[in-house]
Every structure is written in C-alpha cells, then in structure tokens.
Amino acid sequence: MSLFPPEQGTRRSSGTLWGLVAAAAFAWVVGYLLNGQFWDRVVFDVLGLDPESRFGEAVRFFVYDTTKILLLLGGIIFIVTVLRSFVTIERTRALLGGRREGIGNVAAAGLGVVTPFCSCSAVPAFIGFVAAGVPLGVTLSFLIASPMVNEVAVILILGMFGWKVAALYVVFGLLVAIGAGYVLGRLRLERWVEPFVFETRLRGELVEPSTDMPWEDRLALGWQEVKSIVGRIWPYLLVGIGIGAIIHGWAPEDLFASLAGAGNPFAVPIAVILGIPLYSSAAGVIPLVQALSDKGVALGTALAFMMAVVALSLPEMILLRRVLKPKLLATFVGVVGTGILAVGYLFNAII
Amino acid sequence: MKIEVLGTGCKNCNALEAATQQAVEQLGMDVPIDKVTDYGEIVAYGVMSTPALAIDGEVKTVGRVPSVRELADLLARAAT
Numbered sequence: 558m559s560l561f562p563p564e565q566g567t568r569r570s571s572g573t574l575w576g577l578v579a580a581a582a583f584a585w586v587v588g589y590l591l592n593g594q595f596w597d598r599v600v601f602d603v604l605g606l607d608p609e610s611r612f613g614e615a616v617r618f619f620v621y622d623t624t625k626i627l628l629l630l631g632g633i634i635f636i637v638t639v640l641r642s643f644v645t646i647e648r649t650r651a652l653l654g655g656r657r658e659g660i661g662n663v664a665a666a667g668l669g670v671v672t673p674f675c676s677c678s679a680v681p682a683f684i685g686f687v688a689a690g691v692p693l694g695v696t697l698s699f700l701i702a703s704p705m706v707n708e709v710a711v712i713l714i715l716g717m718f719g720w721k722v723a724a725l726y727v728v729f730g731l732l733v734a735i736g737a738g739y740v741l742g743r744l745r746l747e748r749w750v751e752p753f754v755f756e757t758r759l760r761g762e763l764v765e766p767s768t769d770m771p772w773e774d775r776l777a778l779g780w781q782e783v784k785s786i787v788g789r790i791w792p793y794l795l796v797g798i799g800i801g802a803i804i805h806g807w808a809p810e811d812l813f814a815s816l817a818g819a820g821n822p823f824a825v826p827i828a829v830i831l832g833i834p835l836y837s838s839a840a841g842v843i844p845l846v847q848a849l850s851d852k853g854v855a856l857g858t859a860l861a862f863m864m865a866v867v868a869l870s871l872p873e874m875i876l877l878r879r880v881l882k883p884k885l886l887a888t889f890v891g892v893v894g895t896g897i898l899a900v901g902y903l904f905n906a907i908i
Numbered sequence: 909m910k911i912e913v914l915g916t917g918c919k920n921c922n923a924l925e926a927a928t929q930q931a932v933e934q935l936g937m938d939v940p941i942d943k944v945t946d947y948g949e950i951v952a953y954g955v956m957s958t959p960a961l962a963i964d965g966e967v968k969t970v971g972r973v974p975s976v977r978e979l980a981d982l983l984a985r986a987a988t
Binding site for chain 2: 680682684753879
C-alpha cells in the first residue's frame with residue numbers, strides 16, 4: 558500500500574519518484590474511466606442481477622458511487638495537499654496583517670481555502686491572528702471559509718452532484734464567509750472576545766515551518782494525508798452511500814417533494830438546524846443528501862444543509878468557546894446561519 | 909536539555925509526544941518531555957499550527973508529526 562513511505566532509509570532517485578507518480582496517475586485515470594463499465598459487467602453479467610430491478614439498481618449505485626468517490630478523494634486530496642505544502646498559516650497571517658475590513662475579508666476567505674489548516678488548530682490560529690493585529694471580522698472570515706470550502710466536502714459534492722453544483726457551493730460558500738466576517742467585524746464585538754487573547758504577546762519571532770521541502774517530502778505528505786483522511790471517513794462514506802442506494806432503489810420519486818420541496822418555507826431553516834450536530838459525518842451526509850435531492854428535496858435546501866453540516870460544527874464551537882464569549886459565539890452562529898439560510902432560499906427561488 | 913511538546917491534546921499532539929519519547933529512548937537520553945497545553949503559551953512561541961516541538965525553548969517543527977528518525981536527529985543535534 559505504501560507508495561511513499563516516509564521513514565525509508567534510502568532516498569529514491571527523482572526519476573523513480575516521478576515514474577511512480579506517473580504510473581499512479583495513469584492507473585487513476587484508467588480506473589476512473591472504466592469504473593462504470595467494470596461494475597456493469599460485475600453486477601449485471603457476473604452476478605446476474607437484473608438492471609431493471611430495484612435491487613440491481615441499488616447495488617450498482619452503491620459499488621459505482623463508492624469507487625468513484627474513493628478515486629476522487631484519493632486523487633484530489635493528494636494534489637491539494639502537495640499544492641498546499643507551498644502555503645503556510647504563518648504566511649497567510651503575514652498577508653492578512655495589514656488588511657482593512659472589506660478587501661481583508663475577501664483575502665481571508667480566499668486564503669482560508671488554500672491554507673493547510675486543521676480545525677484542531679482553530680484556537681491557536683485565532684489567537685495568533687488577532688494578536689498579530691488581523692481585524693476580528695477578517696479572522697472570522699478565514700475561520701468560516703476554511704472548513705466550509707474544504708476539499709472533502711467539495712469532492713463529495715463534485716462526485717455526487719456534478720461540477721455545476723460544486724462550483725455554486727464554492728462560490729456561495731466564499732460569499733457567506735466574506736459577508737458573515739464583514740458583518741461580524743462591523744458589529745464591533747471585540748469586547749466579547751476573551752481578554753487573554755489581546756494580552757497575548759508574541760515573544761521571539763514567528764516560526765515559519767520550512768517551505769523549501771524537497772519534492773519527495775511533499776509527495777510523501779500528500780500520500781499520508783490521503784491515507785489519514787480516507788482512513789478516517791470511509792465508514793461514514795459507506796453508510797451514507799448505502800442508505801443513499803436504498804433510497805434510490807426503493808423510495809418513491811416524489812417522497813420529499815411536499816415535505817422539503819421548494820414550496821415549504823420551513824424546510825431551509827430546519828435543514829440548517831439539523832446540519833449543526835452532524836459534523837463528523839459530512840462524508841456520510843453528502844451522499845445521503847444527494848439521494849434525498851433526487852427524491853424531491855429542493856436543491857437550495859440541500860445546499861444549505863450541506864453548508865451547515867460543514868461550516869457550523871458543534872466540536873468547533875466548543876473549541877472556539879475558549880476564545881469567544883458565549884454572546885459572540887451565539888452571534889457568530891446566528892450570522893453564519895443567516896448567510897446559509899439566504900443561500901438556501903435564493904437557490905430555491907431561482908432554480 | 910528541555911523538550912516541550914506544544915499542543916492542546918489533539919490526536920496528532922499525542923502522536924508527537926509518543927514519537928518524541930521513542931526518539932529520546934533510542935538516543936538513551938534521560939530527559940522528561942514537558943507538555944505545553946495553554947493556548948496563550950503556545951501562540952507566544954509563534955506557533956499557530958499544532959502540534960509543535962520546542963527544544964530548549966526553540967521551536968523545531970510545526971504542524972506535523974515528524975518521523976522518529978527525524979526527531980532523533982533533531983535531538984542529537986541539539987544535545988551537542
């Protein structure tokens with residue numbers, strides 16, 4: 558399994574290394590292109606299931622989609638991680654240091670997408686940004702955009718809904734991050750930040766993790782990240798696609814049309830509220846949402862639900878409580894939630 | 909020598925502590941590993957992505973869990 562073992566005694570020559578990358582890329586493309594045909598063969602010819610039957614259709618949906626999503630996850634996480642190894646959060650902070658609100662929010666949202674960032678670092682990053690003079694609203698734009706437009710969510714939406722919905726998700730996710738950060742900045746809520754944040758003094762100089770890594774290390778980093786993310790989310794993914802397959806096969810076409818179609822004004826807020834506690838299972842939730850949207854849940858409602866799942870997570874709120882007083886935390890959830898609601902209603906109205 | 913693991917108890921922070929412990933044992937050193945878990949303290953070191961490793965107050969690695977080999981290397985160099 559281990560293409561690029563990090564603890565290997567001897568270094569590979571760069572020729573062998575790039576040969577491996579080329580071979581893996583070729584295998585990936587072949588696998589992706591033949592995925593549909595391969596499973597058609599296996600499910601309908603070898604196993605002899607009827608393509609017209611519900612069971613046959615559900616099995617085919619499950620194996621085909623699981624393979625497709627795993628391939629997309631593996632390929633895109635690898636590329637994204639390698640590219641991100643050129644960016645560090647310390648550089649991002651330096652870029653945001655002198656920015657005013659407005660343009661600063663736009664820059665922060667954009668940098669939130671490209672900066673390698675784990676939500677477990679949300680608190681040190683928050684303190685570091687604010688202590689370095691990055692305005693509160695700009696810092697919050699960063700903290701909203703980073704999980705909202707994260708690669709796993711975007712890949713899943715790309716795989717399940719196609720590139721158009723994925724593009725809409727990215728664009729409107731960024732707009733929510735920019736808008737919510739700007740509004741929170743204008744509200745002048747610094748008094749609701751825990752005081753120790755402003756008292757934190759940076760002693761010594763800022764540590765810049767080495768960005769002049771050799772390519773071998775960057776590629777190894779990409780491979781490790783693929784293993785770590787896929788290793789963590791695959792059970793959720795299988796359950797989500799499994800339930801999705803059952804809905805695809807058995808649920809009537811318009812099951813949710815009356816309940817959560819564009820006509821029901823309460824569908825969007827309910828979707829947002831339901832999304833907050835579902836964080837860790839984003840990988841399972843998105844395939845499920847795709848199946849639901851096939852059965853009549855309006856696209857805006859589905860988008861709002863996915864944004865709430867990814868951007869407003871209970872564990873992150875608990876972490877941020879260390880630096881934000883409850884009032885600010887509540888305002889944060891309120892403003893971001895309102896932004897997501899607006900996106901949901903907008904889409905239900907225009908699509 | 910003073911070895912500090914900067915992190916707030918996330919999975920990778922524990923992994924870094926364990927790997928550092930291994931490296932220390934490999935080198936046959938007898939140095940305790942201190943954990944810095946206070947957010948303000950961590951940021952004061954100039955660190956924003958955890959976990960990080962500081963040897964004698966100087967931050968050596970940030971935001972990742974290096975291999976035991978690399979850690980042993982860092983420790984050996986700092987010891988001389």
